Each structure stands twice: as structure tokens, then as C-alpha cells.
Amino acid sequence: MAYELYYWPTIQGRGEFIRLALESAGAPYVDIARGPQDDGQGVPAMTHFLEDKRVVHPPFAPPFLKDGAVVVGQTAAILQYLAPELKLVPRSEQARIWTHQIQLTLCDIVAEAHDTHHPVGTGLYYEDQKAEALRRSTEFCSARMPKFLNWFEAVLARNPAGQRHLVGGKLSYADLSLFQVVEGLCYAFPKASARVLAKTPHVLKLRDRVASLPRVAAYLRSERRIAFNEDGIFRCYPELDV
Amino acid sequence: MAYELYYWPTIQGRGEFIRLALESAGAPYVDIARGPQDDGQGVPAMTHFLEDKRVVHPPFAPPFLKDGAVVVGQTAAILQYLAPELKLVPRSEQARIWTHQIQLTLCDIVAEAHDTHHPVGTGLYYEDQKAEALRRSTEFCSARMPKFLNWFEAVLARNPAGQRHLVGGKLSYADLSLFQVVEGLCYAFPKASARVLAKTPHVLKLRDRVASLPRVAAYLRSERRIAFNEDGIFRCYPELDV
Numbered sequence: 001m002a003y004e005l006y007y008w009p010t011i012q013g014r015g016e017f018i019r020l021a022l023e024s025a026g027a028p029y030v031d032i033a034r035g036p037q038d039d040g041q042g043v044p045a046m047t048h049f050l051e052d053k054r055v056v057h058p059p060f061a062p063p064f065l066k067d068g069a070v071v072v073g074q075t076a077a078i079l080q081y082l083a084p085e086l087k088l089v090p091r092s093e094q095a096r097i098w099t100h101q102i103q104l105t106l107c108d109i110v111a112e113a114h115d116t117h118h119p120v121g122t123g124l125y126y127e128d129q130k131a132e133a134l135r136r137s138t139e140f141c142s143a144r145m146p147k148f149l150n151w152f153e154a155v156l157a158r159n160p161a162g163q164r165h166l167v168g169g170k171l172s173y174a175d176l177s178l179f180q181v182v183e184g185l186c187y188a189f190p191k192a193s194a195r196v197l198a199k200t201p202h203v204l205k206l207r208d209r210v211a212s213l214p215r216v217a218a219y220l221r222s223e224r225r226i227a228f229n230e231d232g233i234f235r236c237y238p239e240l241d242v
Numbered sequence: 243m244a245y246e247l248y249y250w251p252t253i254q255g256r257g258e259f260i261r262l263a264l265e266s267a268g269a270p271y272v273d274i275a276r277g278p279q280d281d282g283q284g285v286p287a288m289t290h291f292l293e294d295k296r297v298v299h300p301p302f303a304p305p306f307l308k309d310g311a312v313v314v315g316q317t318a319a320i321l322q323y324l325a326p327e328l329k330l331v332p333r334s335e336q337a338r339i340w341t342h343q344i345q346l347t348l349c350d351i352v353a354e355a356h357d358t359h360h361p362v363g364t365g366l367y368y369e370d371q372k373a374e375a376l377r378r379s380t381e382f383c384s385a386r387m388p389k390f391l392n393w394f395e396a397v398l399a400r401n402p403a404g405q406r407h408l409v410g411g412k413l414s415y416a417d418l419s420l421f422q423v424v425e426g427l428c429y430a431f432p433k434a435s436a437r438v439l440a441k442t443p444h445v446l447k448l449r450d451r452v453a454s455l456p457r458v459a460a461y462l463r464s465e466r467r468i469a470f471n472e473d474g475i476f477r478c479y480p481e482l483d484v
Contacts, residue, residue, distance in 0.1 A: 060347045104316040105302045121381030127250040139363030
């Protein structure tokens with residue numbers, strides 16, 4: 001049976017980390033909120049799980065995944081759930097914990113990248129917090145982005161199985177997620193991220209390697225890949241690229 | 243062998259979620275950074291894992307846990323790692339995923355609570371971002387805190403095994419973490435959190451029940467429990483309690 005992914009239909013957002021894992025594994029899935037309402041899909045199908053009081057395990061927010069009777073929310077938990085089946089994580093328990101730890105750190109930088117344009121509140125428009133956004137972006141570009149990317153660089157550099165992957169000698173969902181984070185940073189902060197990536201060559205090579213994986217490359221060219229835009233997590237506001 | 247917990251020695255912070263799990267299970271552990279440097283403990287013992295280039299799995303930040311040769315970072319990953327051994331999670335795989343999902347959502351509210359006093363940047367002082375902090379706290383108190391606490395209330399209310407626990411019919415680490423979040427919110431935002439908790443009776447009862455567990459109660463009275471203070475995540479700035 002196909003996995004059902006529930007996420008906002010017009011942005012990459014946090015759902016993209018799940019889409020990339022499913023696409024790179026060639027797994028069958030339905031991107032429910034992008035489907036036709038006449039078939040019981042679309043955004044109302046997603047809202048059901050968030051609002052229906054009969055749902056025993058309600059997700060707090062999209063993305064969430066339905067696999068038969070199982071509903072799993074939270075990006076990192078979904079990837080941890082999917083990965084063994086999709087063969088996107090090593091078998092050893094210790095390697096799985098390490099992969100999850102890297103993914104949680106990727107989720108942290110995603111949250112911080114989001115907050116550069118929404119430092120005051122998610123409920124307000126960017127236009128209502130531009131001054132604060134500039135202050136937060138300045139710290140993000142000069143301190144936080146380098147700190148995170150240097151850590152991923154160190155993880156790659158120290159991997160006993162080689163520098164091609166974050167964990168062990170094979171592709172894991174952490175590699176896919178790091179690819180997506182780098183893509184997002186390059187979109188949102190082209191100058192600032194180029195500055196950091198010039199000093200994190202292993203991260204840069206991993207990004208290029210993931211982009212050229214046949215299934216990933218096909219996905220990126222397809223209509224299933226939503227373009228980056230200014231409703232998502234990574235937004236191109238040139239004034240914030242400092 | 244005793245677990246080794248590595249976290250900043252003068253704040254509850256994110257380390258407190260690990261301390262509570264270990265304490266409530268009566269597990270042997272050493273709070274390394276609070277120990278004497280003469281015994282190879284203290285903050286330098288912690289910095290070693292963060293800075294020594296020979297560490298193959300460096301944590302991104304405290305807290306992290308050392309269990310023999312295993313080093314695990316990220317609060318939610320540490321709890322997931324510890325819980326089976328400490329009997330703080332049900333046996334079924336599905337219940338474990340659900341518990342982890344709740345914990346990740348607790349980590350999200352912790353991050354947002356932190357950002358109320360540091361909306362512009364962690365590297366700056368609160369005094370340098372007081373105006374922004376007031377704007378962010380206003381949204382946190384009026385929208386985000388109720389949204390999160392209402393979700394935890396719904397999780398409790400819908401638990402088929404009864405309303406005493408978030409998952410199944412026994413204490414899990416998610417219960418302990420929710421206790422800690424409520425304690426923190428009541429410290430930081432006494433008026434705003436009282437307003438919300440008046441409408442989330444199951445959450446309030448869970449907080450009281452956890453506080454009265456013999457091992458937890460003994461811990462809270464002990465010197466091992468660091469008092470809340472204005473260097474941690476939850477800070478009492480009366481002007482932000484809106």
C-alpha cells in the first residue's frame with residue numbers, strides 16, 4: 001500500500017524532507033493535500049487529522065505520514081519510522097541513533113532559518129517584523145549558519161567509513177536532509193551561504209552528489225518538486241542575505 | 243556502570259529533561275559538569291566532547307549522555323535511548339513512536355519559550371532585545387502556549403487507557419517532560435500560564451501527580467535540583483508575562 005504524506009500543498013517546507021526520502025527510495029506515496037478533493041484528498045483530508053476529535057493520535061502540525069493504521073508526525077520521527085523500510089539508515093542500533101541525532105540537528109537549523117524572517121511571531125507577516133528579521137539574520141549568517149555547517153563538515157570529515165556520507169558508507173536520510181538544508185540556505189542567503197560553503201568542502205560535495213543521484217535528479221526536474229517560494233521556510237529576501 | 247550526563251552546571255535547561263528521567267527511575271548517574279575538575283569532571287570534561295577533533299560522534303551541543311562507549315546528543319534522542327532501560331516507555335513499537343512524537347513537540351515548545359527572551363539572537367543579551375522579546379512573548383502567551391497546551395490536553399483526554407498519562411496506562415518520559423514544561427511556564431509566565439492551565443485540567447493534574455511521585459518529590463527537594471534562574475530557558479521577566 002502507498003504511504004500517504006500530509007503536508008501543505010504549495011511549499012517545500014518540512015514536508016520536503018519526507019518527499020526526498022520517499023523519492024530517493026522510489027517508494028510509492030500519495031502527496032495527499034495536493035490531490036483532488038473529489039477523491040477525498042486535498043487540504044480538507046489533512047485538516048481531518050488535525051481537528052477531528054475522534055483521532056486518538058492527532059499530529060500537532062504537518063507533515064505527518066499515514067502508513068495503514070499508523071499515523072506519525074514530526075519530521076524527524078517520520079524519517080526514523082520510514083528509514084529501515086526504505087533502506088535509508090544502517091542496520092546497527094548505534095548508527096541509527098547517530099543518524100537520528102544528526103537529523104534532529106538539521107531540524108534545529110531549519111527552525112532557526114525559518115525564524116530569520118519570523119523572529120517575532122509565526123502569526124505575523126514578514127512585513128510587520130522586518131527590522132527584527134534583519135537583526136536575527138545578521139546573527140544567523142555570521143554565527144549560527146557557520147556553527148551548524150562546520151559541525152556537519154566535522155561529522156563528514158571524521159566519518160571512519162569515508163567523507164562521502166554523514167553516517168557509514170552508504171546514503172542515509174541524513175544525507176538527503178543535509179542536501180535540502182544546503183539548497184534552502186543557497187536560495188535564501190546566496191552570498192552568506194557561499195561564504196560558509198567555501199570553507200566546508202565535504203558538505204558542498206555531498207550536496208552535489210545527492211543532487212546527481214538518478215532518482216533525486218529526476219524528482220528535482222519533475223513537477224512534484226515545488227519551487228522554493230516566499231511562503232516556505234527558506235525565503236529569498238535579499239535584504240536578509242548579510 | 244553509572245550513566246554520565248553532560249550539561250551546563252548552573253541551569254536546568256534542556257538537561258533537566260534527562261535528569262528527571264534518570265531521577266524518577268532511580269538510575270545511577272553522574273552529572274559530570276557539576277563534579278570536581280580534580281576528578282576529571284567539571285565543564286572541561288564536557289568541552290572535550292564538543293571540541294576534541296578525535297571524537298568521532300561529536301554532539302552539537304549539551305545535553306549529551308555517555309553510556310560506556312556510546313555518546314548520544316539531542317534531548318529527545320537521549321530520552322528515546324534511555325527509556326527502554328529505565329522502563330519509561332511502553333514496549334510496543336507504535337507506542338514508542340507516539341511517545342517520541344510527543345517529546346519532539348515538547349522540545350518545540352521549549353525552543354519557543356526560550357525564544358521569547360531571545361527572539362533576535364542567542365548571542366545577544368536579553369537587555370539588547372527587550373522590545374522584540376515583548377512582541378514575541380505577546381504572541382507566545384496569547385497564541386502559541388494555548389495551542390501547545392490544548393494539544394497536550396487533547397492527547398490526555400483521548401488516551402484510550404485513561405487520562406492519567408500521555409501514553410498508555412503508565413508513566414513515560416513524556417509525562418515527566420510535560421511536568422517540566424508546565425513548571426517552567428508557571429515560573430516564566432505565572433499569569434499567562436494560569437490562564438491557560440485553568441482550561442487544561444488534565445495537564446494540570448498530570449503536573450501535580452508527577453510532582454508527588456516519591457522519587458521525583460525527593461529530587462525536587464534535593465540540592466541536585468538547580469533552582470530556576472535567569473540564565474536558563476524559562477526566565478522570570480515579569481514584563482514578558484502578558
